[in-house]
Amino acid sequence: MSDLNALIDALPKAELHLHLEGSLEPEQLMEFAARNKVDIPFKTLEEVRAAYEFSNLQDFLDIYYQGMSVLQTEADFHDLTDAYLKRVAADNVRHVEVFFDPQGHTERGIPFEVPIKGILKALDAAEDKYGITYRLIMCFLRHLSEEDAFETLKQAEPWLSRIHGVGLDSSEMGHPPSKFAKVFEACRARGLKLVAHAGEEGPPSYVYEAIDELKIDRIDHGNRSLEDDALVARIRDAGLTLTVCPLSNLSLCVVDDLKDHPMKKMLALGLKATINSDDPAYFGGYLNQNFRETAAAVGLTREEIIQLAKNSFTGSFLPKAEQAKHLADIDEVAARYGV
Numbered sequence: 001m002s003d004l005n006a007l008i009d010a011l012p013k014a015e016l017h018l019h020l021e022g023s024l025e026p027e028q029l030m031e032f033a034a035r036n037k038v039d040i041p042f043k044t045l046e047e048v049r050a051a052y053e054f055s056n057l058q059d060f061l062d063i064y065y066q067g068m069s070v071l072q073t074e075a076d077f078h079d080l081t082d083a084y085l086k087r088v089a090a091d092n093v094r095h096v097e098v099f100f101d102p103q104g105h106t107e108r109g110i111p112f113e114v115p116i117k118g119i120l121k122a123l124d125a126a127e128d129k130y131g132i133t134y135r136l137i138m139c140f141l142r143h144l145s146e147e148d149a150f151e152t153l154k155q156a157e158p159w160l161s162r163i164h165g166v167g168l169d170s171s172e173m174g175h176p177p178s179k180f181a182k183v184f185e186a187c188r189a190r191g192l193k194l195v196a197h198a199g200e201e202g203p204p205s206y207v208y209e210a211i212d213e214l215k216i217d218r219i220d221h222g223n224r225s226l227e228d229d230a231l232v233a234r235i236r237d238a239g240l241t242l243t244v245c246p247l248s249n250l251s252l253c254v255v256d257d258l259k260d261h262p263m264k265k266m267l268a269l270g271l272k273a274t275i276n277s278d279d280p281a282y283f284g285g286y287l288n289q290n291f292r293e294t295a296a297a298v299g300l301t302r303e304e305i306i307q308l309a310k311n312s313f314t315g316s317f318l319p320k321a322e323q324a325k326h327l328a329d330i331d332e333v334a335a336r337y338g339v
């Protein structure tokens with residue numbers, strides 16, 4: 001193993017951009033389909049794997065929503081979440097801030113409490129079982145209406161003490177952040193943290209809207225911000241964290257080649273970028289795989305890798321005192337590796 005990969009493996013890390021439904025591995029999809037007697041258009045694992053091939057965000061989303069149909073019971077959501085946590089514990093992940101898409105389930109008749117109960121059961125057990133703490137972020141599907149988002153917020157009301165923030169995901173083009181300004185305002189009034197996918201496929205103006213109209217605390221993706229120097233300065237000066245997802249960007253053709261990924265440039269511009277896996281079952285790798293492949297493709301230095309690990313905690317919604325403990329652990333590992 002290269003020194004760089006050994007350092008990546010050894011560093012404590014947080015993951016800040018992960019869709020739980022996007023951690024549904026082909027094996028699990030087959031298993032849940034069988035146990036719930038759900039018809040899926042695949043007979044073999046190879047057929048599922050072959051379908052996990054995309055040329056843009058919408059291509060992926062079509063498969064992603066189809067995959068969700070096998071998730072039926074609280075136990076399914078628990079097992080899905082637990083499998084993700086077990087997987088990233090092996091990557092030395094110490095804290096996760098995970099998304100779930102309640103509308104992807106309520107729209108097909110699964111009551112709101114089914115996914116959230118199963119997910120929370122696994123997340124609540126994670127500290128003892130894997131040494132992983134968590135925050136849970138409920139996403140609104142942006143291809144649906146703001147009225148639908150308000151209805152989802154209403155369904156979430158009994159759970160709001162267990163939900164730490166809200167996000168915005170799904171098809172970006174044609175669904176700008178401003179479409180959700182009122183519901184984000186209502187969420188802010190309830191003390192929820194706010195994040196939104198912006199600038200993955202959408203233009204820099206969508207990132208401006210996420211900052212100015214949604215008043216987000218963190219930007220998911222944000223790649224296309226680099227097209228606008230004034231926006232880069234805004235994000236940098238506000239200290240906003242970007243949750244960047246390199247293997248996702250490659251799978252969805254946001255970049256044509258990982259060598260062209262802007263991660264190194266983001267860091268050089270002084271942006272607080274982080275590395276994340278987005279939908280690891282669909283995009284070819286969990287957190288350390290994203291670090292490894294990005295480091296190799298764009299030539300990240302050991303110092304940059306350590307910076308990225310630190311950004312993952314300082315960009316998290318953990319209290320400062322808890323962040324400080326993780327940062328001290330990172331310094332200890334860095335010293336051991338002579339950085």
Ligand code: HPA
Binds near residue numbers: 022169278
């Ligand atoms: N972008 C938008 N919506 C999503 C994604 C993504 O990468 N993953 C799951 N929903």
Ligand code: ZN
Binds near residue numbers: 278
């Ligand atoms: Zn995402």
